[in-house]
Amino acid sequence: MDKSQIPSESTSFWRDTLSLPKFRPLDTSIKTDVGIVGGGIVGITAAYLLSKQNIKVTLIDADELLNGTTGHTTAKITAQHGLIYDELIRHMDIENAGLYLKAADEAKQLIEEIIKTHHIDCNYKKEDAFIYTNSDKWLDNLENEYNAYRQLNINSTLSETMPLDIPVKSVLQMKDQAQFHPLKYLLTLIEESCNQDAAYYEHTTAIDIEYNKYPSIVTKEGHRITCKYVICATHFPFYDRDSYYFARMYAERAYVLGIQSRKPYPGGMYINAETPTRSIRSTKWGGSDLWLIGGENHKTGQGKSTLHHYKALQQFAEQNFEMKSCDYRWSAQDLTTLDKLPYIGPIKKSEDAVLVATGFRKWGMTNGTVAAKIISSQIVEQHSDYTALFTPTRFQADPSIRKFAQTNMDVAKHMIQGKLDNTENQLNQLAPDQATVTRINGNRTGVYKDKENQLHVVDTTCTHLGCEVEWNSGERSWDCPCHGSRFSYTGEVIEGPANKSLKQIDPAKLNK
Numbered sequence: 001m002d003k004s005q006i007p008s009e010s011t012s013f014w015r016d017t018l019s020l021p022k023f024r025p026l027d028t029s030i031k032t033d034v035g036i037v038g039g040g041i042v043g044i045t046a047a048y049l050l051s052k053q054n055i056k057v058t059l060i061d062a063d064e065l066l067n068g069t070t071g072h073t074t075a076k077i078t079a080q081h082g083l084i085y086d087e088l089i090r091h092m093d094i095e096n097a098g099l100y101l102k103a104a105d106e107a108k109q110l111i112e113e114i115i116k117t118h119h120i121d122c123n124y125k126k127e128d129a130f131i132y133t134n135s136d137k138w139l140d141n142l143e144n145e146y147n148a149y150r151q152l153n154i155n156s157t158l159s160e161t162m163p164l165d166i167p168v169k170s171v172l173q174m175k176d177q178a179q180f181h182p183l184k185y186l187l188t189l190i191e192e193s194c195n196q197d198a199a200y201y202e203h204t205t206a207i208d209i210e211y212n213k214y215p216s217i218v219t220k221e222g223h224r225i226t227c228k229y230v231i232c233a234t235h236f237p238f239y240d241r242d243s244y245y246f247a248r249m250y251a252e253r254a255y256v257l258g259i260q261s262r263k264p265y266p267g268g269m270y271i272n273a274e275t276p277t278r279s280i281r282s283t284k285w286g287g288s289d290l291w292l293i294g295g296e297n298h299k300t301g302q303g304k305s306t307l308h309h310y311k312a313l314q315q316f317a318e319q320n321f322e323m324k325s326c327d328y329r330w331s332a333q334d335l336t337t338l339d340k341l342p343y344i345g346p347i348k349k350s351e352d353a354v355l356v357a358t359g360f361r362k363w364g365m366t367n368g369t370v371a372a373k374i375i376s377s378q379i380v381e382q383h384s385d386y387t388a389l390f391t392p393t394r395f396q397a398d399p400s401i402r403k404f405a406q407t408n409m410d411v412a413k414h415m416i417q418g419k420l421d422n423t424e425n426q427l428n429q430l431a432p433d434q435a436t437v438t439r440i441n442g443n444r445t446g447v448y449k450d451k452e453n454q455l456h457v458v459d460t461t462c463t464h465l466g467c468e469v470e471w472n473s474g475e476r477s478w479d480c481p482c483h484g485s486r487f488s489y490t491g492e493v494i495e496g497p498a499n500k501s502l503k504q505i506d507p508a509k510l511n512k
Contacts, residue, residue: 003324003325003326003327004314004318004323004324004325004326005326006257006307006310006311006314006326006329007326007327007328007329010329010330010331010474010475011328011329011330012071012072012328012330013258013283013285013290013292013327013328013330014066014071014072014073014075014181014182014183015066015067015071015183016328017181017285018181018183018184018187020064020065020066020183020187021065021187021190022064022202023065023200023201023202024201024202025201025202025203025204025221026060026201026204026219026221026223026225027221027223028223029223029224029225029226030058030199030223030224030225030226031225031226031227032056032057032058032199032225032226032227033050033055033056033057033227033228033229034046034050034055034056034057034058034227034228034229034230034231034379035058035059035060035215035217035225035227035229035230035231036057036058036059036060036230036231036233037059037060037061037206037217037230037231037232037233037234037238038059038061038068038231038232038233038234038235039059039060039061039063039064039065039066039067039068039200039202039233040066040068040069040070040071040233040235040364040368041070041182041186041364041365041368041369041372042231042233042357042368042371042372042375043059043061043231043233043372044059044065044066044186044189044190044193045186045189045368045369045372045373046231046233046372046375046376047059047189047190047193047198047200048114048189048190048192048193048198048372049372049373049376050198050376050379050380051192051193051196051197051198052192052193052196053380054196055379055380056197056198057193057198057199058198058199058200058201058225058227059198059199059200059201060200060201060202060204060206060217060219060225061200061201061202061203061204062203062204062205062206062234062493063202063203064202064203065190065200065202066182066183066186068235068495069235069332069333069334069364070182070183070186070364070368071182071183072256072330072331072332073182073332073364073365074256074279074281074292074294074362075179075180075181075182075283075365076129076177076178076179076269076281076363076365077107077108077111077177077178077179077180077365077366078104078108078129078174078177078178078269078363078365078366079101079104079105079108079154079174079177079366080129080131080174080177080271081104081361081362081363081366082131082271082273082361082362083131083141083142083145083273084100084340085097085100085101085145085148085149085152085154086141086144086145086147086148087340088100088148089148089151091339092339094151094152096389097148097152098152099385099386099389100341100389101152101154102385103366103370103385103386103389103390104363104366104367104370106370106373107365107366107367107369107370107373108177108178108366110369110373111124111178111180111185111365111369112124112178114185114188114189115180115185118188118192120184120185120188121184122180122181122182122184122185122188123179123180123181123184123283123284124178124179124180124185125178125179125180126176126177126178127177127178127179127267127268127269127281128173128174128175128176128177128267128268128269129173129174129177129268129269129270129271130162130164130171130172130173130174130268130269130270130271131145131171131172131270131271131272131273132162132164132166132168132170132171132172132270132271132272132273133168133169133170133272133273133274134166134167134168134169134272134274135169135273135274136169137274138170138273138274139169139170141273142158142170142171142172142273143158143170145172146158146172149172149174154174155174155175155176156172156173156174156175157172157173157175158170158171158172158173159171159173162268162270163266163267163268164266164268164270164280165263165266165320166320177269179269179281179283181283182365204219204220204221204223205219205220205499206218206219206220206234206238206239207219207220207238207499208239209230209239209241209354210224212226214226214227214228214353215227215228215229215230215353215354217230228353229353229354229355229379230353230354230355231355231356231357231375232347232354232355232356232357232358233357233371233372234496235333235335235358235495235496236249236251236335236358236484236495236496236497237347237356237358237496237497238496238499239347239354240347240497241347241348241351242348243347243348243392245343245356245358245392245497246464246465246483246497248337248338248343249335249336249337249338249343249358249359250299250335250336250483250484251299251300251333251334251335251483251484251495252297252298252299252300252333252334252335252336253297253298253299253300253306253331253332253333253334253472253479254277254294254295254296254297254331254332254334254362255294255295255296255306255309255310255313255329255330255331255474256292256293256294256313256328256329256330256331256332257292257293257294257310257313257314257317257326257328257329258285258290258291258292258293258326258327258328258329259290259291259293259317259321259323259324259325259326259327260285260288260289260290260291260323260324260325260327261289261291261317261321261322261323261324262322262323262324263321263322264289265282265289265291268281269281272295275297276295276296276297276312277294277295277296277297278293278294278295278313278316279292279293279294279295280292280293280294285327290327290328291317291321293313293316293317293321294313295313295316296309296310296312296313297334297362299481299484300333300479300480300481300484300486301469301470301472301479301480301481301482301484302470302481305473305474306331306472306473306474306475307473307474309474310329310474314326329474331474331475333484333486333495334360334361334362334364335358335359335360335361335484336359336361337358337359337361339394340361341359341389341390342357342358342359342360342361342367342371342390343356343357343358343359343390343391343392344356344357344370344371344374344375344386344390344391344392345374345375345378345387345390345391345392345393346378346391346392346393347392348392348393349393355375355378355379356392357371357372357375370386371390374386374387374390427447427510430447430449431449432449432450432451432452432453433449433450433451433476434448434449434473435447435448435449435471435473435476435489436471437460437471438510440505440509440510443459443461444459444460444461444468445457445458445459445460445505446458446459446460446469446471446478446502447507447510448471448476448489450489455507455510456489456490456491456504456507457504457505457506457507457509457510458478458487458489458490458491458502458503458504458505459502459503459504459505460478460502461502461503462480462482462483462485462487462498462502463485463498463499463500463501463502463503464480464482464483464485464496464497464498465482465483467480467481467482467483468480468481469481469485469487469502472486476488476489477489477494478491478502480498483497484497485497485498487501487502490504491503491504
């Protein structure tokens, strides 16, 4: 096998290099103090922080713990979240930009404190973070961001060089950031919270919240978790109740290759300013450096075949880093809010017992950690400096109204296109591990042929708001171009806002 070829299967390096504990599904109704839905960095960190204060916590996940975005991150612990601070100062003010920076710094400090307290061996390493450009069009943007850094007293430099040997015209360096193996870190938090009687359940899907005196999480199997507070830590909130999060965020996918190079890794964490995005960092793998090459962002369910994005990253690695092997590939989904700040806090003003954390863009390690800290503080009625900044009930006039209109015009366009598209109907030419779209009785239908030549047929109408899903060849999933819902090839929900499976269709109907 050619070691430079992209692996045929999507496998996260983080999940492949660690054995995680298994937890049974919830099989009865229970009571607890805090019910957490979602087993990523937000849910697990919140469970750890709350259980330390003798609060009874129960966490459920529809799949396995850490198999969502947290398990497929690039795991940078940094306050350098792209070109964000100049934008925040212009659209909000310097005080709020400073609060956003302070929140990211506190998240970084909390992670470091937890690592030191529990002596966690998670490849934690201090690294400088760099934003670079090789485009004349972006030089002013980096200059403006550097001026914002100086206003906020960020330890930084603006220069024309960086340790990574690729062509650049300008480089903005933020010093003293960090990186780690996120699952090794979070495994310890799971263990420590279990020692404080936190309860974890896997393969337990939450579908609703009911209210009597206290809220109850309703599971797909009909069990109820009655609690004083609910934390929605499911990436996209599984519970909306007229809050319209699907219209206030949009979903993007990004891709990562794990490669080995003939060059030594020079240190640092890198991301470019222009598009297509290129993100570079390394992690130790045995005695070698595994380079993580990421980017190729696009809206979920839109654009070219996802395999082309992996090939573009492969070409970038071959051209710049003397790639000798391509060992891993994986992808992740990120949600971006209208003003690029996460939604953290009560899901709506009238439901302060239901707390939500979502919209981290690409920066879930710091934003997810600060979300857990804010929500935990709200539950124990402690003050947080960030409550107003991140509250989900905010709606800034600039730039939110324009972004709201653009996002929802894009949704409308794809909804109409999906209903009117000419399907390919290439069933006779369908090879193993390929999919196509046809029509049965006039209804748009997705057909996937697996490697054993078995057909899996689904109605392609998304169960959220009726858009038509598209095939994702890289991950073998059906993805919605309107609001980012994702389904397996057999129709099960992988990612919300949808919470109902695609309708399965008998393959025998293809011949009628």
